[in-house]
Amino acid sequence: MSITTFTARRARALRLAATGLTAVAALTLTACNSSEGSGTKSEGMADTANSAPADKASNSKDGAEAGKDGASGGAAQDGSPQGGADKGGSAKAGSEKGGAANSGGSKGSSGSDNSEQEIGPCDINKLSIGVKTVKRPLNYAVLEVNNHAGVDCNVVGYPILNFNDAQAAIPVNEASKPQAVVTLAPGETAYAGIRLSAADGSGKHGYKATSLKVYLQDSDDSKSVELPGGSLYLDSTAQVTYWQSDLANALD
Template sequence: MSHSTAFLARRAQTVRSVAAGLTILAAGLTLTACNNDGTGAKSSGKAESSATVPADQGADAGARGGGGDKGTGGNGGAKGGAQGSGTGGAQDTTEKAGKNGSAAKQNAGGTGSNGAQEIGTCDVNKAAVSVQSVNRPVNHLLLKFTNRAGVDCNVPYYPILRFDNAQAATPAFEDSKPQAVVTLAPGESAYAGIATSSADGSGEGGAKSSNLEVFLKGLDSSTTVKLPGDGVYVDSSAKVTYWQRSAADALTW
């Protein structure tokens, strides 16, 4: 083979080698392009759907506020969880408070309407009862009744009085009837005026009495008080007023 022929043969071999190298390079570039999405992140070649993500990973992603597209999915999960728990908790608390309030209201209503006890008649055995003479009007006594019980009570109508061993009770002076029954709180007093005899001497069957037995109308129990001085003259004209709230009202006839 001549010198020129050998040179051409080597040149052709070099060209073929270069061409083969370019082919290999092109194949490599093509493979790289297929495995790269252009963002610098290598693709596995298999799309992962949210359905294939384990539930615990999804919960962790939601709690961290991440895991979604640009982080919004995670934030949405966290926000949704917060709203779900917060709103639900607030609603549950509100409902409980409402129920408790209704129960308290019902209990309060029961106490006010059904729980309130009706005020009863005073007990003479739980009271301080006294009688005293007065200058005006003449021939009068003032009866005082003080509630010593721990609760409110009523003194109904007028006191039932019996001087010493008199067979009949002293009649009431009807014009003294108040507009309402007198109710006494613990420590409060009611008063009644007693006319023992007529000023002009028109009464009959008079006699001196030393003791006065006091009843409350409608009750059998009584208490006995001593009359002022060495006794009080009492005749058929004796009368007693209804219970009054003040001594002045009891002595105004």
């Protein structure tokens, strides 16, 4: 064999070997790539399998929270239930406000009633007072008072009559008590009958009165009154009636 032939064969063998090594390397690389791709794909499936429920749960939780927030927001906007409470509060406030207005109206009405001045007792210093005798009944006199106060006033109870500065006033005839207190408008007159003595002479301790002081109940003020003819005869039967708005009732 010639050197040239040997060299050519050796070169061919080397090329074949190189080609074989190249093919083996290629196959190995392909196998590696295929294994890596399969591994990546497997990992991808694992990630999908493992992460999907988590993501789904996360999404569900987020969705629930979003729904809760949305419901809460809707409640606030719609007024139910939170909005309803606010509405109810507003309605209640309105009702209370209306009640306050009504109450204010009532108060105004009450104020209108209170604006009417209450009628007080008469002031003896603003009354003109006189005594006169009458023919019937016998031994009777009449005490008259006239209102000069310019406003209505009440003559309460009966007059307190003190003759001759005695220690006690003459008693009252309880049977003469009227059903209501006598009210005098300006210029009006009230009457009280005075029985001076018994018509049949049955009275005792008769005396001649030359002075008279008149008091109104619940007042310390008095007024001296002149007696007709300068004097009157009285005995133990002397009495005075309650104030009357009519003269006939004072003499009954």
